[in-house]
Amino acid sequence: MLDIHSHILPGLDDGASGIDESLEMLRSAHRAGVCAIVATPHSGSHRRSLRTPTIASALAQLVQAAAGDPEASAVGLYVGSEIMLDPGVRAALDAGDVPTLGGNTRFALVELPMLEVPHYAEDVLFELAAAGYVPVLAHPERNHELSQRFDIMLQMIRRGTLMQVEAGSIVGGYGSVAQECALEMLDRRMCHFIASDAHRPGAYDSLVPQALEAVTARMGEEVTTALFRDNPAAALAGEKPAFPNPISDDEWRGRDRDPRSIFEWLKGRRR
Ligand SMILES: [Fe+2]
Incomplete structure (x- = not known):
């Protein structure tokens, strides 16, 4: 796994x-088969938000x-941040105030408040995409409104946003609605990346x-490898992988409930 969302930086x-817990998270990640982590502390456009130099300095520490720990040092570490989406994000990114994934890519991990989708959200995501960024929306399934509004998510995807689902949501860690x-x-x-959003070693x-x-x-193996490893690796290399089109609301309503047969059906449609 290459984990593009982790609150691993200390304090x-x-x-x-603190540093001991960060090292424990690295050791746990190594044991879980994680080869690299993008450190993504909360940031934003507000002047009191964490800024790139602070994040980079914590990462270097x-x-x-x-360095002296064989398990902890086996996991690669990259700079990043989880940016609270608001109308000031584009300017903060352009100025380099908040880091993208890896620091030198155009992939920007952004988050929404937990309850609703702010009125400006779709416009700001589109503005970022139009400016050449690739917005990656962190855990959309945990936003109460978005979890019920696949039509909004589909529109976001069509307009250039990628979706990062959280590992914990898949296994019910955030309740049945998010799962x-x-x-x-x-x-x-509609899921392009799976990441840990780890705050503690337990993740x-x-x-x-x-x-x-x-x-x-x-x-299956192929999709799993893409979501946990290959898509994150491409993003960190600054490359946008070719993603299959999501299944629209109309197509979904007429589906056979077995997801495997949906993929067979989609494959047939592409022939
Ligand atoms: Fe997070």
Whole structure:
């Protein structure tokens, strides 16, 4: 796995509380088969939000602290941030105030408030895409409004936003609404990345391995590898993989409920 969403940096946000916990998260990640992590503390366009130099400096400290530990140092670390979406995000990205995934790509991990979709959200996502960024929306299944509005998610995807579903949601860690939404997103090809959003070592000890198993059983090896490893690796290299079209609301309503037969049906349509 290459994890594009993790609050592993010590003492910056509600993630790792200190360097010891960051190192424990790295060791847990290594044991879970994670080869690299993009450190994504909460940031935003507000002037008091975390800024790129602070994040980069914390990352350098963690790399240094991990150097003597064979397990912790086996996991690659990259700079990033989880940016609260608002109308100021484009300017903050353009100025380099908040880092994209890996720092040198156009992939920007953005998040929404937990309850509703703000009135400006779709416009700001489109503005980012039009400016050459690739917005990656963190855990849409955990946004209460979005989890019920696949039509809005489909519109976002059509206009250039990619979706990052959380490992914990897939295995029910955030309740049945988020889980059902996450699973439907998988079935409808609306999920482009799966990431941990780890705040503690437990995410790597239990949620990531459980999600890996669940997605493999549901979607098969090929899709699982794409979502956990190949798509994240492409993003970190600054390349946008070719994603299959999502299944529209009309197509979904007329489907056979078995997701495997949906893919067979889609394959047939493309021939
Ligand atoms: Fe997060």
